[in-house]
Amino acid sequence: MKFGILVNEGPFTHQASDTAYQFAKAALEKGHDVPRVFFYYDGVNNANKYSAPQADDRNLVKLWGALAAEKNVDLVVCVAAGMRRGIQNESLAPGFRISGLGQLVEAGMGCDRLMMFGD
Amino acid sequence: MKFGILVNEGPFTHQASDTAYQFAKAALEKGHDVPRVFFYYDGVNNANKYSAPQADDRNLVKLWGALAAEKNVDLVVCVAAGMRRGIQNESLAPGFRISGLGQLVEAGMGCDRLMMFGD
Amino acid sequence: MLHTVNKSPFERNSLDTCLRLAKKGSAILLIEDGVIAAVKGTVQSAKIEGAVGNHAVYVLGPDLKARAFSEDQVISGVKVVDYAGFVDLAEEHGTHNAWL
């Protein structure tokens, strides 16, 4: 089954992106596809390449990036939401790309389920 | 009177940093001092230099920076909260500086009021 | 002490906790989505109607206007202030306690 995922909050302040990541990982481990994760609202902050949490804490920016590399997940940051909040090519972490909100609607159209995680 | 200000949320998603800015501006216009604004939690995102909202929207990163330049306000971003969320020297907007959480406690000790704005 | 509440009483419990923990005689200012609590004729109105006897209650006018509430929809006994008035309240009432 194809799961599209929408992430509405940044890392750390809200648990939403942790839960989204754990869901994506569990779905992939079960043999499902996660063709796209779309980052909207403060979710764009998951793609901030300057994020450097303490060594004993999880690094969600890197965890998402590794998922993209290992499992072919398309990590899309909303261009308009990203511009507002300071996620542009200069601050974009590896594994993510910036595109339009149409990519969220397409994920909803093309996946069997659209899962949403936010505040 | 000296007002210290603590900002807990980033720009756009929550109104908190707008309200904090309007409060600071009103206090300065009344002849009070605002020696320091401390950015903690997601508030550190107010200092993201890549923030570029649409032309018909307010740009809080620039508004804070202008306040610092014109009114001698010390804009301090918490180093630990900023590291987590990707606000480091490379992404820091003009007018802000990065320092420790002690600067918040000092603002509480040294100001007549510590005003807090968050979610 | 100046208490501020910035969330709708329909959505969160912050106004309830503020009213439970605010000392009699302290001031309460409703800001941001918190202004919804200051409006007459909702199922939440009783909270602020009950509070005006024990507290000086204020509401931020700019936030009322943004949400299309007029001043005559504000519960009787609640005073409308602007940002300059907010600064005055902070000066006058001592420590700020933001119920977040």
Added chain:
Amino acid sequence: MLHTVNKSPFERNSLDTCLRLAKKGSAILLIEDGVIAAVKGTVQSAKIEGAVGNHAVYVLGPDLKARAFSEDQVISGVKVVDYAGFVDLAEEHGTHNAWL
């Protein structure tokens, strides 16, 4: 339909709205701070105790454990699942509706 609620019933109104707008027979999964609603013996417990007759109610075990709730504190009729179980519920129950 699979509904998820991620906020404490003490703090927000999202569980109330979920229960008002969830069709009878649909599934509800409590996650993150929402797991607090699944715990016995609180003044909020009646909400989920009432819901188990009309809905299949689940709670995310990893979130319970993080908050130091044991499985025997969970309201009777509520099933505990892990992230893999969350995926199964999403597969089984159709459209996801997150009450944010």
Added chain:
Amino acid sequence: MAEFEFETEGVKKTFTFMNRKAPYGTIYALEVLETVLISAAFEQHANIIFVDDGVYQIKAGQDTTAINMKNFSPTYGIIEMEKEDADEDDDIDMVWRIIVEKESLDARGLTEDDFKVSVEVLSAAEIADIVDASDCVISG
């Protein structure tokens, strides 16, 4: 980076946009609106639903000058026009509904006359059926 292309040719789904938050205190109302507008470009069906404090989003008379934020409420008028176009033009296969929950209105002492757009006022039970039958739910 694994750019993915979806097969969306001929796909027609029903999106529910569940608006539950007051405007301006948070940005969710505005950013959900942007998603509604984009979904029109894909000619998808849409239920644009206002419940809880979300009903305040469509109140007439919003004036954000003094808070220095963008008043985005005129965009709801654009949504209403998109809906009318879809209703009237036989070549557009897109059903849009703008719905307000009666229970949320009553709790706030509001009526349809307070709104800047035409809405269907439905009960919680009626809305439950509509949402349950939709393919994707996006809330804010």
Added chain:
Amino acid sequence: MAEFEFETEGVKKTFTFMNRKAPYGTIYALEVLETVLISAAFEQHANIIFVDDGVYQIKAGQDTTAINMKNFSPTYGIIEMEKEDADEDDDIDMVWRIIVEKESLDARGLTEDDFKVSVEVLSAAEIADIVDASDCVISG
């Protein structure tokens, strides 16, 4: 940039840390804790108060392994030790109180025995007096 130096020599204030949110769903509990620890370096008085879902922050037995987040609850033990040091050492002029609201406990069916640190259980009215007498309130 206008770096400012405060005159804090000899200043002694009372900080109230108002913890109202459950742990892990949001980061506020953890980042407030960091502020409490820093305030010790300045030897300030502190009321560390747990009300509403904040009381869950100090529950014994938290295990975050499966959510892959840092279990920060051991830090409350450090806070307790700081408080004990201040209570016992005459050279430290710092009064710390760790307070839980009785009404919040009762609503959640909790007792003092559920907690990993020693607390004062006080009524809302008693807490109101303590908070009202403090100089700075930091909540999360």
